Amino acid sequence: MIDPRLQTLRVLYERGTVTAAAEALHLTPSTVSQQLRQLSNLLGIALLERHGRKVKLTPAALKLLSHADVLHAQWERASADLAAYRDGSAGQLRMCGVATALAAVIAPAAEKLRCRHPDMSLIMSESAGEDRFELLLTGRTDIAVVIPTPESPPLDDTRFEQRSLLEEPQDLLVPAGHPLAAEKDIDLAEIGGELWIRAGDPHDQHQLLLTACAAAGFTPRVTHEAIDWFAIVALVSHGFGICLIPRLAPVPHQFDVARIPLRGESAPTRRLITCIRRGSDQHTPIALGLEALQEVAAELASNG
Structure with missing residues (x-):
């Protein structure tokens, strides 16, 4: 039309x-x-x-x-x-997001949708390396769970509607034998001299590290880098540096590491948001998907 x-x-x-x-x-x-x-x-x-x-x-x-x-x-x-003249719950819903959101939020939300609306067709993807806003714009996904960055479209962008989903704390990951491993919690400002690993997506997770360290009064000395959390935890376990790790990211049990909560004014969190094409929340599958995502996010927040 x-x-x-x-x-x-x-x-x-x-x-x-x-x-x-x-x-x-x-x-x-x-x-x-x-x-x-x-x-x-x-x-x-x-x-x-x-x-x-x-x-x-x-x-x-x-x-x-x-x-x-x-x-x-x-x-x-x-x-x-x-x-709306058809059974909207029988439609197709495509969701994509960063890896931790896919595992901890999108997949549980999709399970709820599958149980409640068995005729709904669900397609999920991490879409690593893709611009998820572009995936929305070109109609290749319906809901994107993203971490906003300075390069993200502004909230009043006429093409997209963005909604807060979850505030996710960041933890410090160190080798089990590290002097900090026994700490109950720690202030980021106290560890400026450590070697760091550039962990996760460089467009958002690494930017979070740089911003948090700047707020704590230092620039991190970055040595090695990896995107996959399995590889990141392995590097930390073998003593090649420490890193920030999102609270939703699991730590594989075979690696000997310590996960320490951060405290203080510089304790970083990352904000997960849902993004859709503006106006598309009137489609039943998209509305149901947003509702399920918010439900899972609320459950995660209540569980700490």
């Missing part, structure tokens, strides 16, 4: 280049260029201007994008109204 070439323009704005937009939309670059030329001719305005080998959206194209975001949000609502 909405000219699909508007979606092509939205994705080009998000990705920055014709080639990247084509990849996200599973089209060829020439098809993307052709669609944008057709849209420009239809509207009688220039949408792109050349900057060397790249293209930049014109002011008119940026104005058109603001209308396109409103149109797509309204279309999500219209589509949801039509879906």
